[in-house]
Amino acid sequence: MDILMESGIPVASSCGGQAVCTKCLVKVIEGKENLSPETPDEADMRxxxxxxxxxxxxxQCTVQGDIKIDASYW
Ligand code: FES
Structure with a gap:
């Protein structure tokens, strides 16, 4: 989420990154192996x-390589 926002790409959020609102959900098109493992909070929400x-x-995830993602509101 931080990288998206730093790049000027809007990310929906109302919980400030606490894994509560689920508005920041994105679909990973390519490169899911380049994302950090799920946090316990993310797994609970899943x-x-x-x-x-x-x-x-x-x-809830950090980027460790190239990824391609999409969001329902983009
Ligand atoms: S910003 Fe609320 S769950 Fe990610």
Missing amino acids: DIHEWSRDERLSC
């Missing part, structure tokens, strides 16, 4: 909302 493994909370 269980509740039944997201696919290609969807990540951008506030």
